[in-house]
Amino acid sequence: MIEQKDFEVIIIGGSYSGLSAAMSLGRSLRQVLVIDSGLPCNRQTPYSHNFITHDGEKPAVISAKAKLQVDFYNTVQFYNGLAISATKTENGFEIKTESGLSFTSRKVLFATGVKDLLPEIMGFAECWGISVLHCPYCHGYEVKKEKTAIIANGEMGFEFAKLISNWTKDLRVLTNGKSTLSDHETQILKDHKIEIIEDEIDSFEHENGKIQNIVFKKQSKIAVKAIYSRSPFEQHCHLPEVLGCELTQQGLLKVDAFQKTNITGVFASGDSVIQARSVAMAVSSGSFAGAMINKELIDESFG
The missing domain is CATH 3.50.50.60 (FAD/NAD(P)-binding domain)
Known part of the structure; x- marks a missing residue:
C-alpha cells in the first residue's frame, strides 16, 4: 500500500517511455508515482528489435529490467492499477484510480500509448x-x-x-x-x-x-x-482529452518540442505522441520528457 498521496510528478503508463521518464526524474531527486495497468501494446510480440543493447530480447524482459533499475531510486514509487479520472486542481492535478485511491501532483506525464483497432478478420x-x-x-x-x-x-x-x-x-x-x-x-x-x-x-x-x-x-x-x-488506432487512455489536451490529425497527443501538451503542467511521451512506434523511440521521448518536467519544476521554484 502506498501511504504517500502527494507527489511532484505522476506518470500514467509504466512501460518503456514511462519508466524512462521515471528514471530521469528519480535521478533528479523528484517525488514520482508511476501508475500502470500492465497492458503494454506489444505484450503479444515475442521479441523486440532495433533497440541497441536489447536487440532480440523479449519485451517483457526489457520492461522488467527497466523497472528494477528505476526502483533503485527511492523517490520513485509504483502503483499497479488503472487511472480512471484526472482533474485539474489549484496546485496541480488529482488522479483517481479504479480501486478508489486518489493521488495528487504538480505535473502529470501521460505515457499511455495507443490501442490498435484491428480488423475483424478471423486470426x-x-x-x-x-x-x-x-x-x-x-x-x-x-x-x-x-x-x-x-x-x-x-x-x-x-x-x-x-x-x-x-x-x-x-x-x-x-x-x-x-x-x-x-x-x-x-x-x-x-x-x-x-x-x-x-x-x-x-x-x-x-x-x-x-x-x-x-x-x-x-x-x-x-x-x-x-x-x-498498419491498423488504425486510438489513444489507449482518454484522460488527456478529458483534461483538454489536443490531438493531431493522426490521433496522437499534440506536444511541443519539450513534450508539453497545450494544458499547462501536462506532458506526454512515447507511442501516444510518436508516429514511428518503436521501443527505442519511446525510451528516448520518455527520457527527454522527464528532463523537461524537472526543468519546469526548477524554473517554477525560481519564480
Whole structure:
C-alpha cells in the first residue's frame, strides 16, 4: 500500500517511455508515482528489435529490467492499477484510480500509448505482433526475402509496398476489396513485379500466431510467411482529452518540442505522441520528457 498521496510528478503508463521518464526524474531527486495497468501494446510480440543493447530480447524482459533499475531510486514509487479520472486542481492535478485511491501532483506525464483497432478478420488478432507486423525496422530483418503480403490500399498501400520491397521482392499488396491505387501507382508496382490482389479476405490460417495461409472469401488462399498491416488506432487512455489536451490529425497527443501538451503542467511521451512506434523511440521521448518536467519544476521554484 502506498501511504504517500502527494507527489511532484505522476506518470500514467509504466512501460518503456514511462519508466524512462521515471528514471530521469528519480535521478533528479523528484517525488514520482508511476501508475500502470500492465497492458503494454506489444505484450503479444515475442521479441523486440532495433533497440541497441536489447536487440532480440523479449519485451517483457526489457520492461522488467527497466523497472528494477528505476526502483533503485527511492523517490520513485509504483502503483499497479488503472487511472480512471484526472482533474485539474489549484496546485496541480488529482488522479483517481479504479480501486478508489486518489493521488495528487504538480505535473502529470501521460505515457499511455495507443490501442490498435484491428480488423475483424478471423486470426488477425492472434497473429498481431507475431507474424502480422507493423514496422519493418522492428521486424523486417527476421522475415527478409520471405513470401510477404501487405494489407493496404490507395496511396498508403503504394508507399508501404515501396518500403517493404527493401526487405523482400516476394511481395503482394492485398487491397481487401476494390483497389484505390491510381493507374500510375498500379503500373509502377506491376513494373516492380509486385502483385495486387483485390479479393476480400476471409480469415488467416495460422499456428500459434504464425501465419500459414491467407484465405479469401472466394475460398482461394495464398501461403505467406509474414503480413504487414498498419491498423488504425486510438489513444489507449482518454484522460488527456478529458483534461483538454489536443490531438493531431493522426490521433496522437499534440506536444511541443519539450513534450508539453497545450494544458499547462501536462506532458506526454512515447507511442501516444510518436508516429514511428518503436521501443527505442519511446525510451528516448520518455527520457527527454522527464528532463523537461524537472526543468519546469526548477524554473517554477525560481519564480
